[in-house]
Amino acid sequence: MTLLDGSLRAVAAGAPLFADTLTSQGVPVQPVDWTPPANGDAELAAQLGSLWTSDIDRANAQALQHVLDARQVLVDVRPAGEVIPGLERDMILHAGPPIDWSRMTAPIRAAAVGAMLHEGLAASEQEAETMAARGDVRFEPCHEHQTVGPMAGMTTYSMPVLVVENRTDGNRAYSILNEGLGRVLRYGGLGPDVLERLDWMRRVLGPAMGAALRSVPEGVDLRSLIAQALHMGDECHNRNRAASSLLIKALAGAIAALDSLDAVERRRVLEFAAGNEHFFLNVGMAACKAAMDAADGVPGSSLVTAMARNGTEFGIRVSGLGDRWFTGPSQVPRGLYFAGHSAEDASPDMGDSAITETAGLGGFAMAAAPAIVQFVGGTVTDAIGHTRRMYEITLGESQAYSLPILDFRGTPTGVDVRLVVQTGILPQINTGIASRRAGIGQIGAGLVNPPMACFSSAVQALAQR
Amino acid sequence: MTLLDGSLRAVAAGAPLFADTLTSQGVPVQPVDWTPPANGDAELAAQLGSLWTSDIDRANAQALQHVLDARQVLVDVRPAGEVIPGLERDMILHAGPPIDWSRMTAPIRAAAVGAMLHEGLAASEQEAETMAARGDVRFEPCHEHQTVGPMAGMTTYSMPVLVVENRTDGNRAYSILNEGLGRVLRYGGLGPDVLERLDWMRRVLGPAMGAALRSVPEGVDLRSLIAQALHMGDECHNRNRAASSLLIKALAGAIAALDSLDAVERRRVLEFAAGNEHFFLNVGMAACKAAMDAADGVPGSSLVTAMARNGTEFGIRVSGLGDRWFTGPSQVPRGLYFAGHSAEDASPDMGDSAITETAGLGGFAMAAAPAIVQFVGGTVTDAIGHTRRMYEITLGESQAYSLPILDFRGTPTGVDVRLVVQTGILPQINTGIASRRAGIGQIGAGLVNPPMACFSSAVQALAQR
Structure with a gap:
């Protein structure tokens, strides 16, 4: 702490107690944004210290290269059961890390019930709840089946899913189709309108998109489409207006x-x-999943390959740490609420859509999307600041996705758990906000961060290897 | 002129002779961007001085309000002869101020010949040239028929034209459909491919778009679409990627x-x-024309209602000065050229597309479109600077079109000829660059300004009223 001039103005770094004390004595204080590594936890700091090795740097460079090199192409839409590895008829894939019925929040349960009704696994909401509680259906994370789903993320056997191929590494990723806004299954919306829409999507929309895509010989180049969308004001998580238009443009003729x-x-x-500005969201998520799966399994790598929420917990996976999830409690987003709603109505954060941030889009690319502040709150300067901050916790910059307003710098790509714990800077995620009550749907949009626990436990696990 | 410090550094404002003399003596000089009103022309300065009256201010406020209030809707596509007032079978509408065959440049002549062949007015290029030189066809400006056309702007009786309605003032504006890029009539491209495309547009594309639009009860709200496009990286003159996608999205179902x-x-x-990123350009131009025509004819107003080029001359029209054109020589744009081309191949500036700048879009809205610098040259900072400078010569700010990166400030709207002459700041126009040879087409894109003569002669005319 330093006295700066005759007005006793002070700069306070670190523990806020000092600054608070000075402020209470009427001393003007200038806080600076500095956090000790590992937030002052000596054991964690030592573990972190052991991870700055050239072996880990090399592993990270290798993992990152898979992300940067991904060439994702949308090639088909197929019934989930035909294409998703390991998906069975009695199985419900959900967003986020593993969770069983007893720990699910109300909107997640509502979405699971809707999915069971849609799939014909139960004949009524009551029966579905009983079956789910009894274990008659199996809940597994989308992420463990090369799949991602927004919000509740419920994905069942007969649902049509987008098929995205990563032409560089040959892997595929899947996602359900986006239902639109308002009362929809993924936000825990439930009712006959929701089920009728899902039925039409299965009977008409999915087969039509599949047939159209199969008639386009090269498929839809998503690397190029996302790059364009970032020059058109999207960050491809909470703003998909341009990408959705470009996708419609690519498929309308077919x-x-x-x-x-x-x-x-x-x-x-x-x-x-055309009526859904997030029509592209699930496509972009599958593209990001296809990139991040390609970076998975590099021994020693501290690169984050998944960030996902199940409404109760936030979980991450790390390239060098196998299939383990590192979790902490899911947070309630800060943002703007639709008329008649407030933070008190909000569910904790949910969904696999943070795969976009994991791949360097979404909150990491907010500088591409200044107009998004009208939807999630804050100022244009804040939006640019979020992107700038993410360079401090990422391993590289995209070669495909650039930010005009930052003189075409590549988006910050590849979160390193070491850098998150070292700097105390958490990944910045844009997100939709669901009602915490069943059957309602989306009530707002805003910003959220993962809990630090995900990253510190991943650092511990890396140190203990 | 002031000596600043021991290094004899000087600040030079006004006539460059002083600075040049100092520089030649090895004295470091800091030029500042200051021009005396009317560029030091005492008579013009006196005339300008007589125009700062509350009557003119009131007239301008009234004219500007018509621009700001315009609510343009795309309602139909029809054969030009059915809808454009005063258009006859032997008439060819062209871009820019009036011009006869003898003064037309090679690409403009090539486009006129193509239009005559397309219309069946001549059976060969040779015959068309002979007829045109002999006065067998009548050339009139698009602008004098509620119409605008990009580049050469050739518009004939059977061509399909967009019908845009200004719901506030009830007036309509028209424009041909955009042919795409490469070798096309509007850039002076000529050949069987060009004529075949025009024929298909007349037989299939125009009627299809007309039928589709008539099946959309409310038409396409262009005020809203342009507002969205400005939040999606377009400035709607040289970058129409978002607006084109949004238009396709609006019409694809129909x-x-x-x-x-x-x-x-x-x-x-x-x-x-979908294959033409400028598909929207002509739609946007007609929307701007519908706004600017509504502002025409306000007695005393010094607001510019048209800026347009015929390849030889640049002309403007002013709300309070009737149908007169104020002209000067058309300039060659500065910009980026396609491979194999250079400024030596460039035609002087042409087209009615500067109606976008006249209405506060295009170069005036470049801050919305940072990615455009990859197409027209310069840096993102330059793009933002162009917009900022335009606030100095405009009467107001759009209430519909806002610029996220300038914290959602409205685009600078409504050029005042007084402010242009007072400040010496010329309107900034984005433009495509045509080959100066017939039959070639577009060879680049860049920036251009009108000649100051247009504005000083308009100031003189206002002063002499």
Whole structure:
């Protein structure tokens, strides 16, 4: 602490107690944003210290290269059961780290019930709840099946899923189709309208998109589409207006030419897509999953390959730490609420959509999307600041995705758990906000961070290897 | 002139002779961007001085309000002869101020010849040239027929034109459909491919878009679409990627449902639109024309209602000065050239597309479009600077079109000829660059300004009223 001038103005770094004491005595204090490594935890700091090795740096460079080199192409839409590895008829894939029925929040349970009704696994909400509580259905994370799902993320056997191929590494990733906004299953919305829409998506929308994609020989180049969208004000998590338009533009001709649909359904398919500014979200998520799965399993690497939430816990996975999840309690986002709602109505954060931040988009690319502040709150300067801060915890910069306003610098890509614990800077995530009550749906949008516990326990696990 | 410190560093404002003399003597000089009003022309300065009246301010406020209040809706596509007032079968509408055949440049002549062949007014290029030189066809400015056309702007009787309605003032504006890039009529491209495309546009594309638009009860709200596009990285003159995607999104469902087209043509229509990032340009131009025509004819107003080029001259029209054109020589743009081309190949500036700048878009909205610098040259800082400078010569700020990176400030709107002459700041225009040879087409894109003569002669005319 230093006295700066005659006005006794002080600079306070570290523990806030000092600053608070001075402030209470009427002394002007200038706080600076400095946190000791590992937030002053000596044991964790020692463990972290043991991880700054050239072996880990090399492993990280190798893992990162897989992310940067990914060339994702949207090639098909298929029933989940035909394509998702290990998916069975009695299985429900959900967002985030593993969770059983007893620990699920109300909106997650509502979405699970809706998924069971949609799949014909239960005939009523009551029966579905009983079956789920009894263990008649198996809940497994999407992430463990090359799949990602936004919000509740419920993915079942007959649902149509997007098929994204990573042409560099040959792996595939999957995601359900986006239902639109308002009362929808992924936000825990439940009711006949929700189920009718899901049924139409299974009967008409999914097959139509699949047929259209199979008629486009090269598929849709998602690396290029996302790069364009970032020059068009999207960050591809909470703002997908440009990417959705570009996807519709890429597929409209093929859908208009489908023999399998009559004029009314051709129009409905395209108007459904056009009516949803997040139509692209799930496509982008699958693209990000295809990049991050390619970076998985590099021994020693401290690169984060997944960040995901199940409504109760936030979990991360790390390239060099196998299939383990490192978890902490899920936080309630800070943001803007739709009319009639407030933070008191908000569910803790949920969904696999933080795969976008994991791959250097979303909150990491907010500088691409200044207009998003009208949706999530804050100022344009804040949005640019979020991106700048993320360079401090990432291993590299995208070669595909650039930020015009930062003179075309690549987006910060590849979170290093070491850098998060070292700097105390948490990944910045943009997110939708669900009601904490069942059956309601989205009530706002905002910003959220993972708990530090995810990263410190990953650092411990790396140190103990 | 002031000596600043021991290094004899000088600040030089005004006539460059002083600075040049000092520089030649090895004295470091800091030029500042200051120009005396009317560039030191005492008579013009006196005339300008007589125009700072409350009557003119009131007239300008009234004219500007028409621009700001315009609510433009795309409602139809129709054959030009059915809708454009005063258009006759032997008439060719062109971009820019009036010009006859003898003064047209090679690309403008090539486009006129192509238009005559397309319209069946001549059977060969030779015959068309002879007829045009003999006065068998009448050349009139698009602008004098509620119409705007990009580059050469050739508009003839049977061509399909966009119909844009200004719901506030009830006036309409028209523009041909955009042909795409490469060798196209508007850039003076000529050949069987150009004529075949124009024929298909007349037979298939125009009627399809018309039928689709008539099936959308409310039409396409262009005020809202342009506002969105400005939050998506477009400035809607030289960058229309977002606006084009949004327009396709708005129409795809209706086009997919057309009974009048078979599957192959439905696909071709949508893929033609999707393959052209400037598909929206002509739509936006008609929207701007509909706003600016509403501001025309306010007695005393010094607001610019048109800026347009015919390849030889740049001309402006002013709200309070009737149908007169104030002209000066058209300039060659500064910009980036496609491979194999250079400034030596460039035609002087052409087209009605500067109607976008006249309405506060294009170069005036470059701060919305940082990525455009990859296409027109310069840096992101330059792009933002162009917009900031335009606030100095405009009467107001848009209430519909805002710039996220300037904290959502409205675009600078409504050029005042007084402010241009007072400050010496010329309107900043983004533009495509045509080859100066016939038959070639676009060779680059860049920035250009009108000649000051347009504005000083308008100031003189206002003073002499």
